[in-house]
Amino acid sequence: xxxxxxxxxxxxxxxxxxxxxxxxxxxxxxxxxxxxxxxxxxxxxxxxxxxxxxxxxxxxxxxxxxxxxxxxxxxxxxxxxxxxxxxxxxxxxxxxxxxxxxxxxxxxxxxxxxxxxxxxxxxxxxxxxxxxxxxxxxxxxxxxxxxxxxxxxxxxxxxxxxxxxxxxxxxxxxxxxxxxxxxxxxxxxxxxxxxxxxxxxxxxxxxxxxxxxxxxxxxxxxxxxxxxxxxxxxxxxxxxxxxxxxxxxxxxxxxxxxxxxxxxxxxxxxxxxxxxxxxxxxxxxxxxxxxxxxxxxxxxxxxxxxxxxxxxxxxxxxxxxxxxxxxxx
Numbered sequence: 001x002x003x004x005x006x007x008x009x010x011x012x013x014x015x016x017x018x019x020x021x022x023x024x025x026x027x028x029x030x031x032x033x034x035x036x037x038x039x040x041x042x043x044x045x046x047x048x049x050x051x052x053x054x055x056x057x058x059x060x061x062x063x064x065x066x067x068x069x070x071x072x073x074x075x076x077x078x079x080x081x082x083x084x085x086x087x088x089x090x091x092x093x094x095x096x097x098x099x100x101x102x103x104x105x106x107x108x109x110x111x112x113x114x115x116x117x118x119x120x121x122x123x124x125x126x127x128x129x130x131x132x133x134x135x136x137x138x139x140x141x142x143x144x145x146x147x148x149x150x151x152x153x154x155x156x157x158x159x160x161x162x163x164x165x166x167x168x169x170x171x172x173x174x175x176x177x178x179x180x181x182x183x184x185x186x187x188x189x190x191x192x193x194x195x196x197x198x199x200x201x202x203x204x205x206x207x208x209x210x211x212x213x214x215x216x217x218x219x220x221x222x223x224x225x226x227x228x229x230x231x232x233x234x235x236x237x238x239x240x241x242x243x244x245x246x247x248x249x250x251x252x253x254x255x256x257x258x259x260x261x262x263x264x265x266x267x268x269x270x271x272x273x274x275x276x277x278x279x280x281x282x283x284x285x286x287x288x289x290x291x292x293x294x295x296x297x298x299x300x301x302x303x304x305x306x307x308x309x310x311x312x313x314x315x316x317x318x319x320x321x322x323x324x325x326x327x328x329x
Contacts, residue, residue, distance in 0.1 A: 001025065001051065002059045003265070004252025005043065005074065006085070006245075007032075007066035010105025010133055011218065012039040013248040016051050019058055021092075021256035026050035027245055036066045037275050040073060044271040057265045059258050061085075061251030065107075072294050072302040073275065075266035078254050083111060083121050085250030090214050091116045092253060093240050098210040101229065101237070102246075103199070103219035105132040110203050124203045132218045138174065138191070142184060149188060153224030156189030163194065170194065189224060196228035211235055216243040273297050280325045282306060293322060 002021055006013040009032070016026040028046040032039040048055075062068075062076040063085040071079040082102075090097050091113065100111035108131060112120040139149035153159075160182050163169040170191065177187045200209075213235060219225055220243040230237050240246060274297050282289045287307050294302045303311050303318055311318040 001055050001057055002061070002252040002255050003047070003057055003074075004061045004085075004248040004250070004255075005040070005063070005070050005076075006082075006247035006251060007036055007040060007062070007064040007070045008104055008247070009065050009107065011244075012036065012043050012064075013245050014043040014047050015245055015248045015252055016047055016055075017249070017252045019256070021253040024242065024245075024249065027242070027248070029244060036069060037073070037277070040070055041271040041275070044074075044268055048268040048271075057263050058261045059252075059255035059263050060265045061254050063247050063251040068304040069277070069292070069294070072304065073266075073270065073296075075264040075270075077258065077264050078251070080251060080254060082247055083109065083118065083123075085247045085254065086216065087111050087113060087118045087250070088253050089246040089250035090216070090240070093246075094212060094214060094238065097212050097214045097238075099207075099213040101199070101204075101213060101215045102217040103131060103215075103225070104217040107131060108199060108203050108217070108219075110207055110209075112207055112209075120207060122203050122205075122207065124199075134170075135219065135222065138171065141171075142188075144184075150222040150224055152185050153189040153192045154227065156183075156185040158186050159189035159193055160186050161194070162187070162190040189228075192222070192224035192228040193231065196225060196232050199229070200232055209233060213237045215239050216246045218244050220244070270296070278325075279305075280321070282310065282321075284308075284310060293318075 002017045004015045011029055011031050013029050015024060017024055026047055028043050030039050030042050060074050060076045061078045062071040063080050063082055067079050086102055090100050095116060098113050102109045107123060109123040111118055136146055139146045160177050163173045174187055215226060215237045220239045226237055276295055278293045279290050282291050289306045291303050291305045291311055300322055306312055
């Protein structure tokens with residue numbers, strides 16, 4: 001059985017698939033709430049309950065913004081960026097796909113595929129306008145659940161114009177539109193159109209967006225955003241059944257050609273141990289890398305973040321530096 005985990009900025013997704021990477025056996029999604037280690041712990045416990053603790057894991061793949069944390073913690077056999085994992089999952093889902101729109105909790109990306117090969121991509125990690133965290137905040141401000149917020153835009157008859165190029169301007173404009181008496185439905189629909197336009201003008205700028213277009217990530221659950229993107233692109237958009245899990249699915253699928261059936265997976269019991277991270281700034285050169293250290297049961301296990309791999313490739317050097325850091329506390 002293969003495990004794929006995608007630890008993003010807002011949520012952690014984990015999947016269990018058969019050894020061929022064809023069948024999704026189990027999955028779990030949880031919010032990080034600022035504690036990715038706890039989210040990974042919950043994910044492992046949940047997936048273990050679904051598949052049984054006697055299941056034999058032949059491979060683990062990790063992706064997402066906290067992929068190195070997940071990889072060192074679980075003992076991942078492969079660690080890949082989100083572009084690679086999302087693209088692979090889409091290619092298996094729809095081999096003819098030529099454009100992938102992915103909008104997650106705090107970032108968004110576009111992937112251009114030609115003949116099942118990634119030929120271009122772009123990411124937006126500067127502004128959160130249009131991402132899941134921004135939409136969650138607006139729903140909460142309006143006293144709505146995210147599901148209510150998502151569906152209300154479809155009831156709009158006259159969407160209003162909202163400034164969607166910045167989260168601050170968008171929220172200010174929404175408040176103004178409320179004060180002058182516009183309906184919530186029209187305001188939300190206007191916001192969806194503004195955010196779709198913002199995405200295409202920033203993330204999709206200069207990209208050749210061709211059919212078929214696949215829309216995934218947590219925001220793909222919002223029919224208002226989907227409708228707005230279809231309106232802007234003048235084409236229909238396909239949302240995969242497991243739109244929120246595509247990164248984790250791709251991470252698991254990367255392992256399907258793994259010949260060695262023995263995995264580096266540290267076992268489900270790792271979730272029951274005391275785990276925490278610490279950081280120090282390396283002064284070895286001008287890069288001044290922030291080195292992240294992983295400790296399990298108080299024991300130094302791994303580190304990452306050093307661009308020259310001064311510590312991650314030399315355990316002795318790491319221990320010496322860590323002891324120095326501890327002595328200064």
